Amino acid sequence: MRRGVDEDLLFRALADPVRRQLLDRLRERPGQALAALIDGLPMTRQGASKHLAMLEAANLVAVVRRGREKLHYLNPVPIQEIAARWIGAFEADRVAGLVAFKRRIEEDGQA
């Protein structure tokens, strides 16, 4: 991702709860076609297509064409670049460790 325009696209794409929900669904089930992806969501195909186009422009969604099918995947790479920009590669791992540690403690607390 180049700084500037592309980064604006990234943050704009992430700024919408519906688009974040689509990313969550793609994380849970990678490689979905549009119909499966929006199954059960209060959303038209047309509306979903627009959201997906924005996510694809921001490189948060990868699209693979297979025959007539268009499959969608969550692409986490731009998120890593954001993390590297403000946290740094070393610190990111320490933070990841802390997050995992916190989650473990919380889980223990619930048990």
Next chain:
Amino acid sequence: MDKPDLVYIAFIATDAKTLWRLLTSEGDSPLWFFGCRIEIGEAAGGPYRVRSPDGALAVDGAILAIEPPHRLRILWRMPGNPLGEGRQNEIEYRIEPATDGVVKLSVLEFHHRPVPEAWQESGREGWSKILSALKTLCETGRPLPLLMGDRP
């Protein structure tokens, strides 16, 4: 094309040949692969291995297809990794032109049977870092300070 199970993409301001050289260079690989060194044959059927900085075999694979500077498909076995035990995944690197002076690097992952969520989580983190490191290296000439211990 068969359906990939996972896909990772980076847009990199470089040309296909430069990126290909980096991807297939044994000497440069530690700069973008968590300090690991790749060993790569020249033709399909040849070896593709990844050694950790301590020399241990992290990936023991083979070249399934090689089309410089656009496509490299690898049989990807991870003998020492509990998550990868007994698995025969395939990884495909693809380099395509994007916009002027920018190429699209895709990593496609194909699983022969479903992988656990922990594998996917580790892959999301690992491949994101690898692709970011390749991008930084191509665009600035500097390696990202990723060490083996950083690998999820």
